[in-house]
Amino acid sequence: MNPVRTTCPYCGVGCGVLATPDGQGGLTIKGDPVHPANRGRLCVKGAALGETVSTQGRLLTPRIHGTDAPWTQALDLIADRFTDAIAQHGADSVALYVSGQLLTEDYYVANKLMKGFIGSANIDTNSRLCMASSVAGHRRAFGTDTVPGLYEDLELADLVVLTGSNLAWCHPVLHQRLLAARAARPQMKIVVIDPRRTATCEDADLHLPLAPGADGHLFNLLLCHLHDTARTSATFLPHVTGLDAALTAARASRPEDTGLAPDLLQQFLDLWAATDKTVTVYSQGINQSDSGTDKVNAILNCHLATGRIGRPGTGPFSVTGQPNAMGGREVGGLANMLACHLELENPAHRAAVGAFWNAPRMATSPGLKAVDMFRAVEDGRIKALWIIHTNPAVTMPEADRVARAIANCDFTVVSETWPDTDTARLAKVLLPSTAWGEKDGTVTNSERLISRQRAALPPPGEARPDWWQLAQVARRMGFTGFDWTTPTQIFAEHAALSGVAGALGSDFDISDLATADYETLTPTLWPQNHRQKGGRFFATGRFHTPSGRARMIPVSARVADSAPFRLNTGRIRDQWHTMTRTGLAPRLNQHLAEPFLEIHPEDALRLGLAPASLAEVTSENGTAILRTLITPKVQPGHPFAPIHWTGETAPSGRIDALIPGLTDPVSGQPASKSAAVAIRPFRADWFGYAISAAPLHLTCAYWAKASIEGGQQYELAGTAAEDPRALAETLFGAAPTSELRDPSRGIARFAFTLGARLTGALFIAPQPIPLSRSHLRAALTQPDPAILAGQPGADRPDPGPTVCACLNVGLNQIRAAIATGEATSVAAIGTALGAGTNCGSCRPELAALLAQHQPRIAAE
Template sequence: MNIASSRPAIRTTCAYCGVGCGVLATPDGAGGLTIAGDPEHPANFGRLCVKGAALGETVGTKGRLLAPRIQDREATWDQALDLVAQRFSETIAAHGPDSVGFYVSGQMLTEDYYVANKLMKGFIGSANIDTNSRLCMASSVAGHRRAFGTDTVPGLYEDLELADAVILTGSNLAWCHPVLYQRLAAAKAARPEMRIVVIDPRRTATCDIADLHLPLAPGSDAVLFNWLLSLSPLSPFCAEHVSGLDEAMAAAGQVDVRETGLDFGLLRQFLAIWQQTDKVVTVYSQGINQSDSGSDKVNAILNCHLATGRIGRPGMGPFSVTGQPNAMGGREVGGLANMLACHLELENPTHRAAVRDFWAAPGMAERPGLKAVDMFRAVEDGRIKALWIICTNPAVLMPEADRVARAIAGCDFVVVSDMFATTDTARLAHVLLPATGWGEKDGTVTNSERRISRQRRLLPPAGQARDDWRILADVAVRMGWPDAFGWQGPAEVFGEYAALSGVAGDLGSDFDISAHAGIDAAGYEALQPFLWPQSARRQGGRFFGAGRFHTPDGKARMLAVQPRLPEPAPDALPFRLNTGRIRDQWHTMTRTGLAPRLSRHLAEPFLEIHPEDAVRLGLAPATLAEVENPAGRAILRVLVTDRVRPGHPFAPMHWTGETGPSGRVDALVPGLTDPVSGQPALKSAAVAIRPFAARWFAYAVAAQDFRPDCDYWARATLPGGMQTEMAGAAMPGDWVQWAQALFGQSEAPIVVQDARRGTLRLVFLRQGRLQAALFVAPEPVGLSRSHVAAALAGECAPTLLAGQPGGDQPDEGALVCACFGVGVNTILRGIAGQGLMTVEAIGAALRAGSNCGSCRPELRALISAHACRVAAE
C-alpha cells in the first residue's frame, strides 16, 4: 500500500508570487510532501507554475537554523528572547523609540505582520517598521491612495478573461506570474479576437501571446500614457465621479510622444485598440513601480482609466500585480512605515486614536517612520541602534547592497529571524532566531485580487523553529506588555485583526473583514479563500464601478502628471542596467535553490546584452563581463541577445554571497527613490561594462558542498550534490593540489591534460562512485553539463572525462522545460526528426510545455528558428 496516497491532502497556498495559487499538499510521513494544484481555488483552478510544483522538493531540515544563536553560539529560547527584549528596552530608554527599527517581509503571513506592526507602532511607539515590499509595490500604493483615497485594487483576476483588450506594461507575466499568464493565454486561445498589448523595453517571454509589442524607451511610460490620455474618449463617468480632469488633460497635452522612441505605426495601432475597445484591463508591475518616478507612472495609468470610466466593472480596470505572496496582506495590516492597519492613515488623528484605543496602546506612533532606504541610512549613521530583520535578506536585495551590508555589520545590535543561518544578512546578526518556513507556518495571505487564503501547517517545525508572530509576542511580553500579546494561536491574532477592521469600517475604510471577528480555532482551520471586504456592510466584489471613492468629496482624483525621463547616462557609465527576476528562481534562492530542477534552466548570474554593445565592447557569448559603478561591482556571464535594447542590458537579482558572490547585482543599484512612495529605482543603474580578463574557466561537480576561492563562481544544487561554474584571472600553480583542497579530497585524481589546448580534466572516484570532477579550459568550458551532473546520482559513465555522452546516449542539452526535465536538444530532435512544428505537438510527444506553460515561448522560438533554417537551405 502507498502510505502517502492514504494520507489526506491539505489545502494551503503557494509560498511565492502574489498570484496566491491554491496548493494540495500531501505529507508522505517521512518529512516530505507531494504537491498538486488545488482545482477548487479560484486563483489558479489547479494550475501551478514550476516553482509551485517544486515546493515539495524544498522542505526539510538540510541547512536549516535549528536553534537560537547568540554571537554564533547556540542558546536557549529564553536566553535569546530575554536578550532581545533587554537590548531593545535599554536602547529605547536611552535613545527614544525611533532608535530602533524593524525590517520585515512580504513573505510573512498576515498574522506575523500584524503582531510586528502592533508591537512597533502601538507599544514601542515608533513607525520605524518597513518591509521589502517597499522595493516592489510602494509606488502602486501611493498611486492608489492619491487617485482613490485608499490603497485598493479595483478588479479581479477574472477581468483578464472578460476583457476584450489587455495591456501589460512593465510586467513579464509569463515568467513572474506564470499562472495568471496561463489564464490570459487560455482566454486568448478561446477568443482570438481579444487584443493583447505588451509595453516593455525588452522583448520578454510575455510577448509570445501579444498582438502588439511596444518597445518604448526605458523610463518613458508616463509619456506614453499621458499621450494616450490626451486622445482618450472621455466618459460621463468622469464628469460625475472624477476631479482634476482639466489639469490632468492640460499636462497630458504637453508631452512629446517621440520621447517614447516608438514608431508612429505602432502608436497608431495602440491608440486604435484603446479608443475602440471598451473592456480594457491594464496590468502593471515592477517595470512601472521600480522607478524614481514610479508613483507618477502609476497615476498616469489610473488617469487613463478614470477618464474613460473603465474601472470597477467586469473586464475593465487598472490592475497592479504584486511580486510577493503576502505583499497585499502587509499593505492591509499597515506594514509600510507610513500606514496604519486596515487602510487607516497614520497621520489622521482620528484614525490613530481609534487604533490606539482598540489596542490599549501606551505609545502610539504619531508620524511616519523611515522607509527602507532611509532606514538603512539611519542604521549606517547610528540613529537606529537596534534592528530586527525578519524573513528577508537586505544585504543582497537592497539598493547599494554592499553599503547596506556594512551598515548592518556596524549596528550596535542586530536580530535576524530566518530559516537559515547562512544568508548574507544572517551572517551579520548578533542574535539569530530560527523561524518556521512554508509548510510549517499557520496563517493567512492575501493575493493580488484581494483574496485571503490560508497557509496551513503541513509539517512539524524544524528543530526549535517558532512562528514569527509567536517570537514577536514573546519579546513583547518580556518588554512589559503581556496582556496585549497573550494570544495562544494564530486564530486569535486573526480574530483580533478582523475585529480592528470593523473599527476601521466604521470610520469609512474599505478594508473590513469583521465578519470573521468572532472566529474560533475550528472556524479558522476551515476558513475558505474569500475576497475582502467581508462584513455586514459589503461582501467582496469589485470597487469603484458605481463611482464612490474614499476621498473627502467621494470623487476620484486625476493628477496632472509631469513625466520625468531618466537623466542621460554619464560618459564614464554609459549603460543603464535593468534588473529583475528569472522564470524558475525566487528572491535570493534560499528556498528555490534547494530544488535541483529549478537551477537547470538558468544556473548562473548573467548579463543580457544587445549584439551591437557586445561587439563594441569585445564581449563574446558565454564569456564574462565586469559591470561596475561607484556603488559596487559584479562579474556576470555574457548572454548576447537582441531581446534587450542597445545601451540597456539586463541582469537577474537572485544570486548572493552563498550562491554567486560576484553576481550580487543590487550592489550596483544606487539608493535613488521615488519622492512620493520611497520606492527605489531598481531598473536604471548607470554602469560601465568591460570584458573580464579570465585566464581560465572551469566547471565542477561534487557530491559534497564546496566553495572555490576565485574571481567568479556560481553554484547550484544537483540531485547528487553541487555544481559550480568558475573563472579566474590568476592561474593556480598546481591544479591537482588546488582541486584536492577545493573538494576536500586526499586521494590522487584521474587526470587527462592537453597542454597544447590548455585543457585539464580530472575526477575523484571512490569505489567506482564519482566524488568530484573538474573541467578546466582557457575559454568557456564546452561539455554536456547534464551528462556530467548525472554521474553524481548514478554510476560513473566511461565517457565522463569526455564530457559528452556516448553515441547511444543522446545529449539532452540545456533545460527548457523544468516541469518535466526536457532539454533543448531533445526538443530540437523532435522538431527536426518528428516534425513537431507546434507547441501542442511538442507537448503531446515530449510533455514539454504541457504543465505550467512557462516554457511555451521558448518552444515557439525553437520552432521558428528551425523553420527559418529550413527555408534558408
Template sequence: MTRSTCPYCGVGCGVILTPVANGIRVKGDPEHPANLGRLCSKGTALGETVGLSGRLTAPLVKGVETDWDAALDLVAARFRDTIAGHGPDSVAFYLSGQMLTEDYYVANKLMKGFIGSANVDTNSRLCMASTVAGHTRAFGADTVPGTYEDLDQADLVVLVGSNLAWCHPVLWQRVEAARAARGTKIVVIDPRRSVTADAADLHLPLSPGADVALFNRLLVAIADRGLTDAAYLARIEGADAAIAAARADLAETGVAPALLDRFIDLWCATPRVVTVFSQGVNQSTSGTDKVNAILNCHLATGRIGRPGMGPFSVTGQPNAMGGREVGGLANQLACHLALENPDHRQAVGRFWNATRMADRPGLKAVDLFRAAGDGRIKALWIIHTNPAVTLPEADAVRAAIAGCDFVVVSDVTGATDTARLAHVLLPAAAWAEKSGTVTNSDRTISRQRQVIAAPGQARPDWWMLAQVARRMGFSGFDWSGPAAIFREHAALSGIAGRFGRDFDISGKARISDAGYDVMDPFRWPFSAHRQGGRFFADGQFFTPDRRGRMVAVTSRPPAAMPSEKRPLRLNTGRIRDQWHTMTRTNRAARLNRHLGEPFIDLHPADALQLGVAPFGLAEVTSDHGSAILRVVLSDRVGRGQAFAPMHWSGETAPTGRVDALVPGALDPISGQPELKAATVSVAPFPARWFAFAAAARDITPDSAYWARRVTESGHAAELADLTAPADIEAFARRLFDLPEAQFIRSDDPARGLATLALVDRGRIGALLFSGPAPVALARDAIIARIGAPVLPGSLAPRARADQPDNGPLVCACTGVGRNRIAAAAQAGACDVAAIARATGAGSNCGACRPEIAALVAAISSPPPSPALAAE
C-alpha cells in the first residue's frame, strides 16, 4: 500500500495505491486533507489506465530505436549548437502541469540560469495565467489567500466560469456537504446552464465576456450600501479609482435586472462568501481584469483571508501551482521571485552558480509557437503536453512544430499529434512510476510516489533534463534523486522568504531522503516563521509598500465579434469523464461511455435556422480552421451561442480538434488565450452514410468522419462519409483488419440498415451497423457481444431479451445507466438519495447527481393536460 496523489485536476486528491496482478488498485486516501477519501469518476478509474499498451519504452531518433547515450548526446549537441549559432533565445522548452515540481525546477534552472533565456513556458499558461497576473497586481505575489476549509465554512459560494460538479467533483462534494450542514447558498455565473448551474440556488446566464461588468455592478452596490470596510481599506491602494471605474462601466451583463439584483442582495448580505473562479474567467482577452474585478469586491469588504470568505482560484491541472512556484511561466523566476528584479535575479544566480541568467521575460505559449513557425525558435523541447491539439489555432501550431528545425518530445507515448512530429522521442516515466511532489489549488504540497517500475528504458523527466544539462557542460545538475532537488528548491525558497516573498518552504530544506519518502501533505508557507494558514486578513501584502491594490477595470468585449459570416459564439471546455487530450482517460473503457464522441451543443432555434438536425453532423468553421462535430440540441446554451468540448485529437477523432477553431487572441497582461469566445459558422455536414463499429481489436477508420474509443470488449467507432462504401464487405475487412474471418450480413430494408458480422473461430470479432442516417442502436449491448458466440439476435440493433438494456451511461463510478435510474424512479425512488440506495448511482463522486435529479424530476412530473398545454 502506497500513499500518492491523483494526476488529474488541481484538487490534489490523495490516493492509496496497491499493486495487483493486472495493474494497480486505487482508492481515496481518507487521511489526505484535500479529499478525505473521496474520488471522482476519473480518479476511481485510475487503475484501469495503467498498462504497457501504446507505451514508449525506448528513445527514438527519427523513428528508429536507440539508446539513452546516443539520444541525449544528440539533444545536448543540437541545443548547444543552436545556441552557439543563433543565441539562447533560439531555443525553448514547453512544459506541463503534468510534470512534478522537481522536474519543473530542473527545467527552469537549466533554461533561465544556464542557457540564459526565459523561453520556458507551460500549458498552465492556457489555464491559470490570468489568475497569476491578477493576484500579482492585487497582492504583489501569486498568492491563493484561502483554503479548502473555506468551502466548508462559507454561507455563500459563488462559482464563476466553473462547472465545479464536472471539473472538480470532490470540491463540489464539499460545497454540497456545506449546503446540507449549514444551508450554504450556491450561485453559478456562467453563460451556459451547466450541470452545476442545474444544482445551484441561482444561475446568472451572463453574456459571454461580461464578468467585469457584473462584478463592477456588485462593487458599486457595495459602495452605495456602505459595506466597504474602512479599516481594511486603510491598507489598500486604488479603492476610489476602482469604484469610480465601476460606476462608469455601463456595459450590459446580459442578466435580467431582477436576477442580478437578487445576486447582489445575497452577496452583500452574506459576509461568509467564497467566490470560486476557473477557466471561464481566465481564458479571455480580459481575463486578468476579470480576476481583479472579483478581487476588488473582496478587498473592498475585507472578506478575504478569514474563515469562509475570500476569492478562490481552482486550477485545472495537478501541478499547475507547483510549476508556478518554481517559475514555470516565461515571465517568472523561481519561488515567486521576480525575473525583472535585479536583486532577485542576482540572488538566484548566486544560489545556482548560474553561468548565464536570463534577464527578461521569454516568449509565452502562443507566441512561443508562433516563433517556432517563423523560424525564430529553432530547437524546441516539449514535455508531457500536446500543443498540436490544445493551443489556439491548433492547425498552425501543428505546422509550426512540423517545420521547426529540431523538436524533442518527452512523453509516455509516441501516439499523440505532437509526438508524431518529433525528431527525438524520449520515453518518460508515467504517473505511479515516478516520485516527487505536486501542489494543489489551496497550496497543499503532497508526495506523488512510485508504486510500479517504469517499463523498458523509461526515465523520470528530471533525470533527462539533468543529463542533457551535464552533456552541455553545465554543473549543478548532479542530484541523486528527487529528494535532493526538493531540498535545493526548499533552500532557495528561504532566500525568497528573506526578500519578504510569500512562498517559503525553507522549513523542509534539511529533510532527509527518508523523511522525504514519508513526508505528509503540508500547506505552504512552511518556514521557521509561519506554517500554512490563510493570507491577507491582517492587511499585509507582498507589494513593495506591503499594501494591497484594488485595480480599476472596465469591461471589454471578446476579441472577435459575431458577424454574418461567423454568427455563433463558441464556448469550449471539458466534459465530466475525460481529461485533456485523453491519452490517459481513453484507456479506461467506462470513462468513454458517458459522452463518446466530439459534439456541439446548439440551441434548438439556432439549429432549425441553420438546417442542422439532432444527432446529425455539423461542419463548424472559423477563420482559423474547421471541425466536424455531432449535433446535440440543448437549451443549456443561449441563442447565438454554442459549446464544444476540447478533448478529441488526431488519435481519437481527427476532425474533432476543437482548438483548431479558436483564434490566438491574447490577454495583453497575462498572455492567456481567449479559448471560450471564438466566432464560428455552422452548416450541415452532407454525410450520406453513417455507421457504428465494434471490434475486439483496434479499429483503423478511413472515412470523412470518425471517432473511436476503447471499450470493455475492445474498441468502438462512429463513422460517417459523403457516400456509402461501394463494397461493404471489403470496407469492413479493412476497417477491422480481419481478412480471413467469416462474413455474415443481414439487411433491414425498412430502416435502410445493413448489419454485418465478422466471425473468427465461431465468435464475433467485429460488428458493423450502417445506413443512410445516424444509426440508432443499443451501443453498450452491441459492444458486449464482441468475443461472444454467434447466437440468435446477435445482429439485432437492440438489446436481446436476455440482455438488460442499461441505457446511456449516467454514473461512470458505478456503471449505472439512464434506463436503470428511470426504472428505479418509476418504482418510487423519488430523489437522488433514493436512487443512490436503489442503484448505487450518485453514491461516489457526485458529479452525476444533477443529471440524476433532472431525470427523476422529469419522470416524477406528469405531462401537462391537453387543456393546460393549449394555454
C-alpha cells in the first residue's frame, strides 16, 4: 500500500512520518524525508509508532456507568446533563479539560462550544502544565503569544543556549539537527544550563550546573552585564520600553545566587555578550515554576536589550512539550485566551469573534485554570466535567486529590482510546475516541509549522473523532453552527476566523489557507495572509502591544525556600506522558523500565540507601516508592524522578501525587520541579522479578509492570514475609512446573510452562536481584531450559541493560567494545555495534560511557 504522509503525535518538534499500512491492521513507519521539521529523522519513540497501533484492549463502544451503550444514548445523556447543570447553576458550573493530543480542529470545536455557546471560559488544557508560563511571558513582552523564530535559527546561530531543556531526550530530533549543524560549523558553541547533568550536557561545550531554580538570577545578571559592558543595541532599544525598570530589578540578583563558580559564570556572561547570533532555547525547566513567567521574561529581556530577535540565528525559542500545544493556543484553548490570539477581556475582540460565530452568549471573563478547575470540581462548583484525551488523575499536581474530585463529581465524561486509564476508570460516561493513525486534521509544532495528521487506519469499533463528539453534543444542546461533516470544513472556518483576527491586529492570520486544498496541504509556517507569508517576527521592531514597542519586564528573581529535599521531575528518553501509547512497544520499555529516583551519593549514604534499593518519598500530598539510582548527576538535596508511571503500570510510582498545587501567579502553571519531600529507605522483606505471558495477580506493596515481547515483566517487592511457593501460586494463579530454592539464603526461583512453552518465571530474594533481565525477557519467545539460572549460558553472552533501543544494543556489549579498543568514539561504537546510528537518541549516553570506561593512556 502507499505510504500516508502524517505527523508524529509526541513532542512539539512535529516530525513528518510516512505510515504505510501492512494490510493486517499494522503500520510500517519511516521518517518523511521532505518534512522540514525532521528531514527524515525520527527518534526511537517515533520510529516505534507502528508497534503501538494494536486495537487489542481498546475502548470500542460508549459506556455509561461501565455498561456498553449506543452513541445516541450517551450523547443525549451528556447534552441533557450539561444543559441541566447550566440551567440550574449557570454556565460556569460546567467545564472542559482538554489536551495537546487534540488536533487543531478538535480544539477549535471545543473552544467554540464553551466560549461562544455555553458562555463560559471554563475550558483549559494540559498545556497549562507545560507551556502556560511561556505564553504569559510572550504576551507580557510582545503583546501576543508569538514564537519569534524558526528551527533553522538553531542551525544558523553561533551560540545556542539550552536552559531548562533536556533536548537530547525530550526533543531528540531537534537535538540531532543542532549537533549536525555544529559538526558542519565547529565554531558554533552549545551551552547547557541545568542543575542536573543530563544527556544533553554530554554534547555541550559548556555546562552550567546552576543552583536549582536560579534561572531568573542568572539572566538578571546577564542583563546587567550586557548593559555594563555596552552590549545593548542602540538601534533596537528605541523599539523597547522598560529597560531602566528591568535593570533596577535585575541588580538585586547576586552572582552567589546562581550557585556557579565565579569563573564559570563569567565565562558564560562573556560568551553570550560577545556572540551576536545567539539563540536561547527553553522548556519545562523554566516554565514549571511558581515564578516561571518571570524566568521567561528574564530571558526575553536579554534578547530585547540586544536586538537579538527576529533575525536569522537569533532569538528566544520556546520548545513545546506536546505535538499540538501550539495549535491549542491558536484557537484559544486556554481558559484566559480567545480564538486566534485575540484577547478574551477585549470587548472588540469578543464582539468580532461572537459575530463570526453567531454566538448566543460569549464568555466575558477568563475561566478557571487547570489547578483551580479541579478544585472547583472538588468543592462542587463544577457539576459537569468533560475530560478529553488526557489523564489528570495522574498528571495533575496533587494527583490523588484530583482523582478523588473527579470520582465525586456529579457528572464526568471522559473521551479516551483506552478504558483502563486512571482517569477513564472514574468516568460516568466513557466515549471511544480515535487514536493516532486514525485521526484526520492538523497540528502546529514549536516553530509555527502547520502539518497534516492523516488517517492511515480505519477507526476500530465505534471510535469517533473528538470534534464529532463535541459537535454532536452541541447540536443536541440546541446550538447551531456545529453541522460540519469533515475536519476540512472546521479548518476552513478556523482559517477564515483568523482573517477577522488579522484585521484586528492579531499575529495569527492564516486566512490564505481558508480555501487551500486541505487533503494535499503541505507543512506551512504561519502566518499566511496578504501581509505575511511565514518567516520570523519582530526583526523590524514592530510588536503587538498598544504602543507597538516590546516591553521589558522587571524580574525579582526568587527560588524555592530551603527544604531537606526538593524533588525535580521530568521525562525519560523512550516514554511519553503516561505511557498509554509508548508503553505498548516492548523495545521502548527496555531502557528504563520502572520508576526511579536519581539521588546524589552523599544523600544516599546519609539516608542509608543502597544502589537499586527502594526509597519511600513523601510530601504533604502523597507518597511514592521508587527504585534508587545513585548518581552525582544530580545535586545534593535535589533528587530527580520521571513522571510516566500510573496506577496501571506502577501504582506507587505516581510522581504527581507528590507535587503540590503551587502555581505561577501570572500563568497559573504548576511548579512541578521543586516539591518539598522527605526520603527514607523502603524496608522490603523480599524482592522479586517476574516474566509472564499473562497478567499477574498483584497484591504486593510494590510492583512495576512493563510490556515485553510475548508478555510482561514485573519488578516486585513485599513488606510481609511470605512462603515463596504460595506467593508464586498467588501471582500466577497456578502451581509452578519447576523450582529452585535455597532457604538458607532466602532465594527461590520458579518456572511455569505449558507443554514445551515457557509461560512465566519468578525470582525471589531478600535483596534486589542481580539477573540478566534482557536474557529473561527474551525467554518468553526464545525458550531456555536453564531459565532458573537467571543468566545466559557461556555460549550466549549477556548484552546487559539496553542502551540503544532502536537496535537493541546493551551496556555490556558497549563496554566490551570500548575495553578492547574496538570503539574509541561514538562513531566507532556505531560501526562496531550499530548503536547510535538510527535515531541518535542514545548518542549522549554512548559519549558518557566512552568517558567513563575508555582505557586510560599513560602519560609519556
